[in-house]
Amino acid sequence: MSKFPPSTGVRFFSGVVAVIMGCALNYLGDRILGVKIELFRGILDFNRLWVIDMFVLPFFVGVLVAVIFGLGGKWLCYFPPLIVKSISYLEIIYLTGVPEGASLMPFGMWALFVTVVMTAAGFGGVMGEIIIKKTYGRDPSDLLYKQSTDNSERDI
Secondary structure, three states: OOOOOOOHHHHHHHHHHHHHHHHHHHHHHHHHHOOOOOEEOOHHHOOHHHHHHHHHHHHHHHHHHHHHHOOOHHHHOOHHHHHHHHHHHHHHHHHHOOOOOOEEOOHHHHHHHHHHHHHHHHHHHHHHHHHHHOOOOOOOHHHHOOOOOOHHHHOO
16 A cells, blocks of 8 residues: 555656656757857857846746646756756767867856756746746635625624
């Protein structure tokens, strides 16, 4: 007999699907924008596409993860950017190498950038939960707002 509730398998599956879809969106967005935050080519590398890749794309990844997973998605939305950026960093180190005219971002600076990207995804996760619940807080919206009292109670 299992100690877990019967919906745990469904919840785990939806979490895996949410993380995979978030990783796919993040990876495709990185490739479409053509930005690799792991590489440094000079100060001109920090342009509009870089800002979109750092802030806007992870925000939508967080929203997607939270909408797919449901309540609690704000905690799960941090993983897709971390997974995609880590794989991209390791790909440059071990497989493709650093292209000519660029240098690999030092690990500490890269970790700072990844933290910023994960924070943007966290904001998206919170927004995704707001979209799901139509309000923000612990209680569902139908329990949050109380119905007006009837006339007999007002007379007291």
